[in-house]
Amino acid sequence: MSHIKPALALLAVAAATLTTLSPTPVHAAGTLSGAAPIVIGHRGASGYRPEHTLEAYSLAIAQGANYIEPDLVMTRDGELLARHEPMLARVNLDAAGNIALDSNGRPTINRTDTSTNAWQLPQYAARLTVKTLDGVRVGGWWAEDFTAAEIRSDIRAQERLRDLRTGNNAYNDQFVIPTLQEVINLAKAKSIELGRPIGVYPETKHPTFFAAHTQAGGLQRMEDRLLQTLHANYGNNALAPVYIQSFEVSNLQYMGALTNLRVVQLLSSGGRPYDFTVSGDTRTYADLATAAGLDFINDYAQGVGANTNLMIPLVGGRLGTPTTLVADAHAKGLEIHGWTFRAENFFLPNEFDSNSDPAALGNMTGQVQAFLALGMDGFFTDHPDIGVAAVVPEPATYALMLLGLAAVAGAAQRRRGG
Numbered sequence: 411m412s413h414i415k416p417a418l419a420l421l422a423v424a425a426a427t428l429t430t431l432s433p434t435p436v437h438a439a440g441t442l443s444g445a446a447p448i449v450i451g452h453r454g455a456s457g458y459r460p461e462h463t464l465e466a467y468s469l470a471i472a473q474g475a476n477y478i479e480p481d482l483v484m485t486r487d488g489e490l491l492a493r494h495e496p497m498l499a500r501v502n503l504d505a506a507g508n509i510a511l512d513s514n515g516r517p518t519i520n521r522t523d524t525s526t527n528a529w530q531l532p533q534y535a536a537r538l539t540v541k542t543l544d545g546v547r548v549g550g551w552w553a554e555d556f557t558a559a560e561i562r563s564d565i566r567a568q569e570r571l572r573d574l575r576t577g578n579n580a581y582n583d584q585f586v587i588p589t590l591q592e593v594i595n596l597a598k599a600k601s602i603e604l605g606r607p608i609g610v611y612p613e614t615k616h617p618t619f620f621a622a623h624t625q626a627g628g629l630q631r632m633e634d635r636l637l638q639t640l641h642a643n644y645g646n647n648a649l650a651p652v653y654i655q656s657f658e659v660s661n662l663q664y665m666g667a668l669t670n671l672r673v674v675q676l677l678s679s680g681g682r683p684y685d686f687t688v689s690g691d692t693r694t695y696a697d698l699a700t701a702a703g704l705d706f707i708n709d710y711a712q713g714v715g716a717n718t719n720l721m722i723p724l725v726g727g728r729l730g731t732p733t734t735l736v737a738d739a740h741a742k743g744l745e746i747h748g749w750t751f752r753a754e755n756f757f758l759p760n761e762f763d764s765n766s767d768p769a770a771l772g773n774m775t776g777q778v779q780a781f782l783a784l785g786m787d788g789f790f791t792d793h794p795d796i797g798v799a800a801v802v803p804e805p806a807t808y809a810l811m812l813l814g815l816a817a818v819a820g821a822a823q824r825r826r827g828g
Contacts, residue, residue: 440785442740448788449797450611451475452750453494457792460567460578461525462492463585464596471600474798477609477651479790480593482636484620488629489558490590490636496616497550498565498587499529501538507547509540517549524550525570527583533564543619544684554623561587574756574769590636594643597651609651612636613676617661618685633665646670648712653747655715658685666710673711674747679719695720699735704742713745713787721748721781727760729780736784748781749790751797775800 441447454466455473467478480492500520502510512518517538519529528534528551537556540549553561567585569578588596590612597608614620620632630638636654644650648670655674656662666673675698682694697703699720707714716735723730739746752758756768764772774793778800781789791797 440740441787442743442745442785443787447782447786447801448476448609448747449474449794449801450477450479450747450788450790451794452479452790452792453481453492454478455792455794457575457753458578460569460581460585461494462588463567464588464592465581465585467588467593467596468600470794471597471604471608473795475608475794476788477611477653478593478597479611479613480588480590481613481615482590482632483553483615484623484629484632484635485556485558485561486554486627487557488624488627488635490632490639491553491558491561492588492590492593493553494525494570494615495523496543496553496619497523497548498526498553498556498561499524500548500550501529503540503547503549507540509538509549520550521573522571524572525568526551526565526587527568528565531564544616545687554620558589574754576769590639591643594639598643601651607651609653610640611653611655611674612640613655614658614661616684617656617658618688621661633661637665637669637671640671641669644671648672653713658683660685660689663710672713672745674713674715674745675707675711676715676749677717677720679717699733701738701742704738704744708742708744711744713747714739715747715749715790718748718751718781721746721784721786724759729759729761729777732784736786740785745787746785747788747790748786751778751789751791751793753793753796 451467451470453461454463455469456466459466459469462480470478481494482490483493483496484490500523501517502520504510510518534551537551538549539552540547541552565587566583567587568582569575572579594610597610601608614632614636617632624631640652644652646669650671652671653674654665654671655676657676657678659675662673662675677695677699680695686693693703698707699716704714720733721735722732736746751774753771753774754768755763755765755770755772758772758774758777762773762777764770774796778789778797782801789797
């Protein structure tokens with residue numbers, strides 16, 4: 411045991427040296443709590459596997475994500491499933507809003523918004539239909555027109571960005587569409603296995619649309635079903651590893667009055683919440699990102715999920731001058747989580763591109779760190795491994811890692827003392 415004290419002494423010297431010579435660790439940069447920013451696996455590790463599958467969520471966890479994010483839609487019988495949109499597969503429409511057909515008279519699938527093989531299953535061909543989703547005509551096969559048993563039995567996931575993430579097409583038609591409970595079961599099992607908390611960050615998709623579905627079918631309201639499931643698994647506890655998010659407002663207000671779980675208002679870079687459109691409220695997402703808007707959000711939510719352009723707008727395809735949104739949110743006591751960080755050149759600001767190939771991976775680390783420098787409290791990413799590395803860069807020595815741990819522990823002690 412005699413080697414321990416010298417080793418600790420060396421670590422202390424190394425730590426002192428790093429304190430004076432190294433830049434501040436990224437995770438020490440001014441989050442609301444003082445803790446490291448959280449990394450949220452956006453639909454799982456969707457840069458590497460078809461999104462919203464247990465395989466994508468499992469990979470996100472293996473890559474170090476703190477949270478996994480299931481978008482939620484409902485089936486005909488009221489089950490909550492993880493899908494990006496109600497359409498299991500989407501088709502293109504012509505200028506008149508009717509289903510566009512190819513030269514063989516077959517519907518043409520939308521190649522950026524089709525996430526299952528429903529379009530290839532002849533037994534469901536007659537379920538192709540056009541509906542109005544948030545005021546827009548959309549054609550496809552809709553989750554609410556299927557029972558959970560049908561989806562579980564026959565339908566399998568496909569890569570949604572099939573022409574960009576071509577490598578993920580190798581996993582097409584293999585993975586089932588998971589229920590919310592299955593996603594929670596995975597997070598809880600992996601938390602035990604890995605000895606670290608892995609949270610869930612569900613989003614209610616198109617609440618106004620699904621409110622009409624549940625009312626027409628005599629089903630439990632989506633928000634009630636969600637809270638029932640979350641409370642059964644985590645309790646009604648503000649410290650639970652759970653955030654609930656939505657682009658609409660009234661459903662978050664409804665849930666915020668019924669739960670102690672954390673609620674996050676999503677803010678897009680344009681437009682306005684669809685329930686505002688329906689109710690005649692003229693406020694936009696940009697209005698909600700102002701000081702007055704944040705005061706309004708603070709009445710029912712504990713955080714905001716902001717499009718990256720609301721924090722650092724793009725100017726000519728490159729990052730421009732940061733806004734005060736992060737500081738403004740923190741001043742109101744609101745966490746702020748940014749979306750969405752993706753590593754392909756296609757999605758990156760131009761200065762972080764690696765080359766002219768849109769599918770090649772660029773410097774997402776540099777992009778993330780530009781936002782972490784503002785004090786962003788967490789972020790959604792399709793590439794959790796790169797996100798984790800951006801938050802806690804590979805330490806040159808164990809001393810740097812210890813410094814980070816000490817900073818987090820000190821912040822936690824300060825919070826307890828306050």
